[in-house]
Amino acid sequence: xxxxxxxxxxxxxxxxxxxxxxxxxxxxxxxxxxxxxxxxxxxxxxxxxxxxxxxxxxxxxxxxxxxxxxxxxxxxxxxxxxxxxxxxxxxxxxxxxxxxxxxxxxxxxxxxxxxxxxxxxxxxxxxxxxxxxxxxxxxxxxxxxxxxxxxxxxxxxxxxxx
Amino acid sequence: xxxxxxxxxxxxxxxxxxxxxxxxxxxxxxxxxxxxxxxxxxxxxxxxxxxxxxxxxxxxxxxxxxxxxxxxxxxxxxxxxxxxxxxxxxxxxxxxxxxxxxxxxxxxxxxxxxxxxxxxxxxxxxxxxxxxxxxxxxxxxxxxxxxxxxxxxxxxxxxxxx
DNA sequence: TTTCAATAGTTGCGTTTACAAGTAAAAACG
DNA sequence: CGTTTTTACTTGTAAACGCAACTATTGAAA
Numbered sequence: 462x463x464x465x466x467x468x469x470x471x472x473x474x475x476x477x478x479x480x481x482x483x484x485x486x487x488x489x490x491x492x493x494x495x496x497x498x499x500x501x502x503x504x505x506x507x508x509x510x511x512x513x514x515x516x517x518x519x520x521x522x523x524x525x526x527x528x529x530x531x532x533x534x535x536x537x538x539x540x541x542x543x544x545x546x547x548x549x550x551x552x553x554x555x556x557x558x559x560x561x562x563x564x565x566x567x568x569x570x571x572x573x574x575x576x577x578x579x580x581x582x583x584x585x586x587x588x589x590x591x592x593x594x595x596x597x598x599x600x601x602x603x604x605x606x607x608x609x610x611x612x613x614x615x616x617x618x619x620x621x622x623x
Numbered sequence: 624x625x626x627x628x629x630x631x632x633x634x635x636x637x638x639x640x641x642x643x644x645x646x647x648x649x650x651x652x653x654x655x656x657x658x659x660x661x662x663x664x665x666x667x668x669x670x671x672x673x674x675x676x677x678x679x680x681x682x683x684x685x686x687x688x689x690x691x692x693x694x695x696x697x698x699x700x701x702x703x704x705x706x707x708x709x710x711x712x713x714x715x716x717x718x719x720x721x722x723x724x725x726x727x728x729x730x731x732x733x734x735x736x737x738x739x740x741x742x743x744x745x746x747x748x749x750x751x752x753x754x755x756x757x758x759x760x761x762x763x764x765x766x767x768x769x770x771x772x773x774x775x776x777x778x779x780x781x782x783x784x785x
Numbered sequence: 786t787t788t789c790a791a792t793a794g795t796t797g798c799g800t801t802t803a804c805a806a807g808t809a810a811a812a813a814c815g
Numbered sequence: 816c817g818t819t820t821t822t823a824c825t826t827g828t829a830a831a832c833g834c835a836a837c838t839a840t841t842g843a844a845a
Contacts, residue, residue: 469668469682473645473738475758478684480642482765483635506631514824520631522640527802529825551810551823576635582764584757592757595750596637602744603644676794686833691795693831713793713840 483576495538499523499531504540504565511556645738657700661685661693666727673718
């Protein structure tokens with residue numbers, strides 16, 4: 462697709478396209494492992510430390526119920542293990558199995574570099590730095606603006622039937 | 624969530640978070656209309672011109688079968704109409720109904736501005752321009768790099784059982 | 786032509802998703 | 816303490832997703 466054809470050149474839409482394509486690439490890459498991008502994120506995240514399900518959800522951006530079922534699958538593939546926290550019986554601690562750790566260790570170094578490399582090909586180090594800064598600020602904006610844009614209804618004088 | 628906690632500050636992941644949050648906001652905004660973000664995109668896109676299903680898919684980034692079913696729903700809500708192309712019997716031309724056009728016209732001006740405004744709050748015009756340029760270049764990189772990063776399997780000396 | 790291939794769109798189907806409801810443990814309250 | 820609320824996670828359910836298979840039309844090949 463030639464994006465120059467796109468009339469909608471808004472930042473959110475362009476970013477949507479970029480993210481979608483990266484996810485497709487990563488999903489294809491991770492298919493032989495039986496994972497999709499969320500699973501890959503979980504795997505790599507657990508390299509740094511064991512995590513509760515809640516922490517994992519927060520850190521990977523995966524919805525909680527989705528994550529719970531993903532963990533069940535990854536458990537079945539012997540990549541991760543769940544154990545109940547002994548000090549807080551509500552929490553479940555997720556950790557890598559030996560197999561999961563080997564997998565993560567083997568692929569992590571390549572993974573992050575590869576995708577950022579493709580994405581930011583031809584970027585000067587200054588541009589790369591600027592981009593990262595701007596992206597972080599956008600995320601800040603989203604999190605600090607508790608005030609949502611007005612809804613389609615508030616915006617609408619006469620009610621539209623669903 | 625405080626993104627400063629995130630260890631993974633890679634551009635793809637940060638963009639993933641941003642896009643996800645924007646989609647949630649837009650979905651909430653569009654719920655009273657019976658639409659989600661893809662439907663909103665279709666609606667606004669059709670303001671400029673009638674389109675075939677294929678064109679719409681390409682222009683909105685929605686997968687074809689998903690789009691087909693979305694169109695059926697939007698047809699049921701009397702927002703769009705489908706008619707077969709008389710010059711090419713394979714194509715279906717999608718257009719706005721009167722109701723759909725009114726809806727799109729009412730909301731479009733507000734919509735784009737609102738979300739870009741939230742996202743890029745506090746950005747100087749220079750920063751905004753830089754961001755747009757960098758984003759477009761990332762999209763270019765994805766589309767020109769036909770060479771995918773090597774797959775997890777090629778990368779893996781000993782095969783991992785699925 | 787007749788046949789074969791390519792394009793456009795829809796639908797069948799198994800998987801995944803997200804919201805909400807459910808279970809269970811801990812914390813807060815009185 | 817007993818009661819209520821909050822927190823952590825899982826599961827039920829209906830809807831949505833994407834791949835692949837299918838139908839139909841057009842284009843190319845021989």
